Amino acid sequence: MELRSDQIKRGVARAPHRSLLKADGITDEEMDRPFIAVLSSRNDVIPGHTHLDKIAEAVKAGIYMAGGVPFEISTIGVCDGIAMNHEGMHYSLVSREVIADSVECAVMGHAFDGLVCIPNCDKIVPGMILGALRANVPTVFVSGGPMLPGTGPDGEGSTDLNTLFDGAGKVAAGTMTADELAALEDTACPTCGSCSGMFTANSMNCLCEALGIALPGNGTVPAVYSERIRLAKRAGMKVMELLRDNVRIKDILNAAAVRNAMECDMAFGGSTNTVLHLTAIANAAGCPITMADWDAASARTPHLVKLAPSGPRPLIDLYRAGGVPAVMGELGRLGLLDESALTCMGPLPEYLKSCCPPADGEVCRTGENP
Template identity: 55%
Template sequence: MKSDIAKKGIERAPHRALFKAMGYTDTEIERPLIGVANSANSIVPGHVHLDKIVDAVKTGVCMAGGTPVEFGVIGVCDGIAMNHTGMKYSLGSRELIADSVEVMATAHALDALVLVPNCDKIVPGMLMAAARLDIPAVVVSGGPMLAGRHPRKGGKVDLITVFEAVGAVLSGKMTEEELTEVEEAACPTCGSCSGMFTANSMNCLTEAIGMGLPGNGTIPAVMAARIRLAKQAGMQVMEMWEKEITPRKIMTEKAFQNALAVDMALGCSTNTVLHLTAIAREAGVEIDLNLINEVSGKTPHLCSLSPGGKDHIEDLNRAGGIQAVIRELADAGRINAECITVTGKSVGENIAKTEVLDRDVIRPLDNPYHAQGGLAVLFGNIAPEGCVVKQSAVRDEMLRHEGPARVFESEEAASEAIMGGKIQKGDVIVIRYEGPMGGPGMREMLTPTAAIAGMNLDADVALITDGRFSGGTRGASIGHVSPEAMQGGPIAIVREGDPIAIDIPGKTIALRVSDAEIRSRLDGWEAPAPKITKGYMARYAKNVASASHGAIVR
C-alpha cells in the first residue's frame, strides 16, 4: 500500500500515534487510506448538502474494507459571484482546488480518492487532480437541483429564468412583483442549478468520460438514489484499488472523444471546452479545438435542455440519463465502447441493458433537435486561435449575422449600456479585457446575455468577448476569443462601428477591416495596467495561458 510509507514499521510509530490521537484503531490504520475530498459549504446551493453525500461515501468505503479520511476543499458559487469582482476569482479557483487535492493526497500518502464536488469549477478541479495524481479515484457529485414551477403560469422555471426576468422588468415586459414570484420559485431544492449549465454539464461529462458511476450526472440531489450512489462510489473505489485501475487508464484519448460526443448530443456549456482541455492536459492528452468541430459535425444534438430548450436534468434522468445517451450514440458507432470506466467494466458493458425511456427527451439520431452538436468553434482574423459558441442555443436568424461593433472595456460597461437601452437591433457587442489574463479570471457574463434575452433582443444582437459565458447563456454569445485583448489579440484593436461578420454554420468570424489596418492598429497598441495587482489573482494573471489552451496555469 502507498500509505505504508506513512504508517508501517518501527520508525512510523510517531505517525501511528498521531492517527491514534484522532481515534483511529490499529485495524483502521492497517487498512488502505481512502481520501474523501469534501467540498461542502453553506454558501453554494450545490454544496450545502454534501456532508450527507460524504457520510454515505465513508460508509461505502468502510463496508468494502477501507479507512476513509476526509478533508475539505473550497468552492465558489458562480451565480452568487456573478456580475461583480467575485467572478474574477471563480475560474482561478479551479487551479487551487486541483493543487489542494494534490497536496492533501501526496502529503498523507493516500491510497485512493473519492472526490465529492458538484458545481462549476470544483468538478474539473478535482478531475485535474485525479489525472495528475493517477491513484485510484471515483467522482460522485451532489446531483442536480429540481426545476421550479411558476406559481401562476405553471411552467418550469430555473435560475436563468430569474436572470432573464431582470431584463424583462427593465424593458417593461414584467412587473417587479412578477419578478419576485419567479425569484421565490426558481430554485426549490439544494443541488447544482437544474438546467444543462456548466455544473451539470461537467457532472454529466464526468460520467461520460468514465470517472463517475452511472447516474452521477443526472440523479437529482434530493433523491435517495443519490445517497445510494455515494455508498456505491465508496465501495467501488476499493475495487479500483485492488485492481489498480487509475484515472489515466480511464481518461484516454478515446475517452475524451466519448465525452465530446456526449457533450455535443446534450448541448453542454461552452465552459466544457475550457475544462476538458485542461483535464486532458493533466492526463497527457491533447485536445485540438478543431476536434470539437469535427465531433460536432458528426454528432447530432439529441436533447433540448435549458437554457436552449424545454427540459431539465430531472427529465434527462427520467429518460434514462447519460448512459441512455451513450447507448444511442454507441448504436450508431459514435462511441468507443471498449473504454474502461470506474465500474471496472467497459462503456459497452455498462450500457448493455440501458434503453431510452422517453424519445421526446432523448431523440434518435435520425430525428435530432439539430443536425450538428451543441458547440461550435469559430476562427477568423478577430480570433486566430478560435472562439466558442453554444450553437444549439442560438436562434436560427442569428446563425449568420453582420453588424457594427459596440465596444466596451468591461462587463459592467456593457451591462449598463444594455440595460440602459443603448443597444440597437443589429449591433455586435464586443466586451474585451475580460480574458484569463486581462480580467483577470475570465469572468462569466450571464448578466448581459440574460438581459439581452429578457429584452427580446437575442434574435437581433450578438455578443463576442475574450471572457466567457455561463452555461445558462443563450443567444449568439461568442466567448473565449483567443488570443485575448490583454495578450495583444486582434479583439484589442476593434473600434466602435467596425463591421463584424459571424457565420456559425461556416465556423468563421471576421472583423471587416483590412489586414494592413489591423497590423497598423496592433503596432500602436499598448497593454493597459493590470486590474488586480496583489494576491492570488495577480499571480494567476502572470502565469495563466490562453483560453485556447484551457486557461491552465503554466
C-alpha cells in the same frame, strides 16, 4: 496487497506517523486497511454544496462497508451565480486551479491509497479532476446532484436560475413587474443542488459519467432524492473495487474517454464552458485536444437532447428518460463511441450492454431524428 499508505504506517520509523493517526482515533486494526480520501467542497454559501456533508457520510459508509478507512477532507468552491456581475467574477475561473492544487496536496501529502471526489458546481468539478489526475490513484467521482426545478407562475412549465436573469432584463425593459420577479426569486431555486438546467455544473457532472470516472446517475439523480445517498454509498464501495484491481484514474481517463466525453457533450448540448474544462482535462491526462477536434466532434455528432437553458425541458426530464446512459447508448448504437474505453463500471462495451437503456425518442432523440 502493498499500499501507498504503507509509507505512513509501516515500520519502526513510522511510529510517529502512527501516533498522529491514533490521535485521529485510528485503531491498529484500521492501520491494516487502505486509507481513502473523501474530498468534499461542502460549504454554506453554494446551494449545490450545502448538503455535501450527507453525501460524504454516505461515501464513507460505503468505503467502510468495503473494507477501507475513509478520511474526509475539504476544499473551497466559488458559486458562479453569486460571483456574477461584481468583482467576484475575477475569482471564479482561478478557483479551479486552487481546487486542483488542494486535491493534489491532500492526496500526495498523506499518501492516500484512493480518492472519492464530491464536487457539484462549475469550477469545482474540473478542478477536482485536474487534481485527481496529478495524484493518479484509484478515483471515483460522485456529485451532490442537481436541484429540482421551480414551477412557473401559472403552475405550468418549470423555472430555474436562468429565469431570474431573464426576469431582471424583462423588469428593466418594462415587460415584467418587480412583484412578478420577486415571486420567481422565491421559487426558481427550490432545493439544494446544482442549478437545475444543463448549466456548467450539471454538464460537467454528466461528463464525469461519459469519462468513465463516475457511476451511472451521477449527473442527473436529483440532489434531494434518497437515490443520491445510495449512489454515494456505491461510489465508496466502487473505489475499493478499483483499488483492489489497481485501476487508477489515468487508466480510465485517457484519449478514448476524452473522445467519448466530447461526443456526449455535443449530443446533450451542455454549457460551452465544457470546451474550456475538458480541453484542460485532456491536456492534464496526456492526450491533448484542439479546437479542430471539437469542430470534428460537432460535425459528426447529432444533437439528441435539448434541455434548459437552450430548451424548455429541465434536467430532471433526462433523469426520467434514463440519464446519461441513454445518451451513451444511442451514441454507441450509432458507432460514435470509442469502445476501447474503460469505465469504473468495466469495459465500455459491457457498460453499454448492462447500463444503457434505449433512447425514448422524445427527451433523448434517436440519431435518425435528432
